[in-house]
Amino acid sequence: MNGIKKQPLDLEELIRKKKEADSAAAKPKFLTKAMREKLAAQKAAEDKAKEEEAERKRKEDLVKSNRDFTARLNQRDGHQRSSIPTGPKAMRHDGNGPTNGAPVNGARGGRDGGPKKSANSNGKRSIEEDEAEILKQRYLGPEVNKSTFSAQKKRRRTTEKKFNFDWDASEDTSKDYDPIYAQQASAIIGAGRLAGFGEEAEEEAAKRYARGMEERDPIHGRQRAKEYLDQFYRGQEVRAKRNTLGKHWSDKSLEEMRERDWRIFKEDFGIATKGGAIPNPMRNWGESNLPSRLMDVVHSVGYNEPTPIQRAAIPIALQARDLIGVAVTGSGKTAAFLLPLLVYISGLPMLDEYNKADGPYALILAPTRELAQQIESEAKKFATPLGFTCVSIVGGHSLEEQAFNLRNGAEIIVATPGRLVDCIERRLLVLQQCCYIIMDEADRMIDLGFEDSLNKILDALPLSNEKPDTEEAENAQLMSKYLGSKGRYRQTMMYTATMPPLVEKIAKKYLRRPAIVTIGNAGEAVDTVEQRVEFINGEDKRKKRLGELLQSNQFAPPIIVFVNIKRNCDTVARDIKRLGFSVVTLHGSKDQKQREAALASLRSGETDILVATDLAGRGIDVPDVSLVINFNMAHSIESYTHRVGRTGRAGKSGVAITFLGNEDADVMYDLRQMISKSSISKVPEELRRHESAQSKPVKGRKTILT
Known part of the structure; x- marks a missing residue:
C-alpha cells in the first residue's frame, strides 16, 4: 500500500449529488427536427440490420434442416434396400415373409391375393408402406395438415418476456416522414364503392346518389336523401382531419394545427412555457394579431421572420399577462417587449397639456447606459411612425438636459435605475399614470447592486392598477377587458438570461401569476x-x-x-x-x-x-x-x-x-x-x-x- 487513506464518503455530498441528478433528469429535453430525423435514421438502420440477421439465420436453419432430413432419408433408404429380398416370397427364410403359420398361397384377403391390410401383429407398417411413404415425401413433400404442436415450444413461447408498447398512438411522429400516409383512399358512405378521385367528383357522386333516392321513394326519399348528405359531409370533415395528420406543421393552416403539431413546433424552436392558460406561439408575423400600422413598420424595419422569443412572448403579452422571459443574449428580446408595449399604449389617450405632467405610460429599465440607449434607438424605429415619443434617462448627461427632453411629455421612458431614482427624488419625474413596466437584463441589474433602486422605482408606481394575485390574473379576457380604460391593470414584464434568487424575489413581489417563457437552456452560450x-x-x-x-x-x-x-x-x-x-x-x-x-x-x-x-x-x-x-x-x-x-x-x-x-x-x-x-x-x-x-x-x- 502506498500510505494513502481513502476519504470517507460525505453524506451531504451524496445527498447533493442525488438532488442534482434528480433536477437534471426533471428538466425537459427538447429534440430539434434534425435530431429527431437523425434518431429515426439510426433506428431504421438498426431495424434493417436486425431483419437481415434474422433472415440469414432463417436461411441457415432451413438449409441445415434440409441437409439433416436428406441424410436421414438416405440412411433409411440404404437400410431398407439391403433388407429387400430378391427371390419369391416362398423362398424367404430371413423372417421377413409370412410367419406364425400364415398361409403362403391360400386365404387371399385382397384382390391380388395379398393381405388387405399390410401390418404385422404389433401394428407396425410393412416395408412396402414405409418405402411408399418415403418416396411420397421425397417427390410430394411432407404432409401440410400434419400437426407440429410441441408442448415444450409452447411453454417456451408463453414464458418469454413480451414487449408492451407503453405509448399513445397520438405520440407517433413517423407520419411526418412516412410516404405511405401521403395519399389515402376515401370512401363514399352508402355508395358501396371506393372513391379515389377528387373531392368535387366525390361530392357530385353523392348528390346524384341522393337524387336517385328521392326519385325511387317519393314519400320518404327527400328525408332519406337529406340524412345521407348530412352523413356524407360529416364523413368528409372526418377524412379531412385524418388526412392532415401526415402533414408537417409548416404545411398546415392555423385551424388544422393540433396539440401534437404545437408540441413539435415548440421543440423545433426550443420553446418551453410554464403557467396557466398560455396561448399558442405565433408561427409567422401574419398570425401575430398586431395592428396593420405596426405590421407595416415591422416589415419596413426588416423583420422578416420572428425569433423564438418573439414567437412565444408576443401572443402572451398581447393578452395583458405578466411575463418572465428567459432567453440567451442576442435572441431578439427587445422587439419581443416593444411590439406589445406599443399595442398597449395605442389604446390610451394621447398626451396633452393636461396629462403630460403625470408621467409616461411605459417604463423600460436597463442595467447600463449603452443598453438603455440601444433600446431607445430600437424603440424609436417603431414608436416614431406611430406618433409616440421615447426618451432615455441615463447617467453621463446633465439632469437639466433630460428635464428639457421631458418638457413635452413622453409615452415611453428608457432609463437606468440609478439615474431614474435621482429624477424621482428631485421631482423631475412622476409615475402617476405608468401602467407598463419592463425590466430588461434583470439579473445584471441585481449584479450591479440596483436591487434597492428597483424596489424604490416599483414602489413609486400607483397601487390602484395592480392586478389581483388570484387566478383572475391568468384570465386573458378579464385582463384585456380593461385595456384603454381608467381601470386598466398594470402589466409587468421581466427579461433575464439567468434566474438568481434575488431576481426571483423581485418577480414574486411585483409580478402577478406570470407566464414563464424559456428559450433553449438558460445560462448557456448559443449554438452558433x-x-x-x-x-x-x-x-x-x-x-x-x-x-x-x-x-x-x-x-x-x-x-x-x-x-x-x-x-x-x-x-x-x-x-x-x-x-x-x-x-x-x-x-x-x-x-x-x-x-x-x-x-x-x-x-x-x-x-x-x-x-x-x-x-x-x-x-x-x-x-x-x-x-x-x-x-x-x-x-x-x-x-x-x-x-x-x-x-x-x-x-x-x-x-x-x-x-x-x-x-x-x-x-x-x-x-x-x-x-x-x-x-x-x-x-x-x-x-x-x-x-x-x-x-x-x-x-x-x-x-x-x-
Missing part, C-alpha cells in the same frame, strides 16, 4: 458560437498570440477583445495599434460621450477592434462581430456567457477564443461544462485533464469531487 480555449500563461505570450490571431486575416472586423481591468484596456489597445489596426477602448472610466463615440465608430466600420471590460459584455449590439477574444478569462461563467454572446447573433455564426492561465482555476470546471454542452465546440485535452476542471470549488469548504 464556436468556443475555443488556449492555455497561455504570461502577458507577453498572450500579446504575441493575440497579434498572430489578428494578423492571420481569418476573421473580418469588427472584433472585440475583453480584459478584466481598466488599465489593461489601454495597454492592449496600444499593442494592437502598433500592429496597424484601428482600435478603440470602452471601460468605466470613460465618460458617456466617449463611450457613445467608441461604439459608433465600431458600428460604422471606422474602427476594426474594440478592447473593453465587462462593461461591453451585456446589451452591446454590434452587428456582424466575427471574433471575440477573452484576453483575460472572466471571473464568473455568467460574465463569460455574455461576452461570448457578442458574436453569433441573429442566427449568424461566430468564434470565441479564450486565453486561460493558472489564475483561472476557479472557473475551469464551469468552463469545461459549458463547452461540453455546445454542439459545435470541443473541450481541449489540456482543459479536460486539468486538475481544477475535475471538481467544482465550494466556498468555505474543501473542493468536492464530482
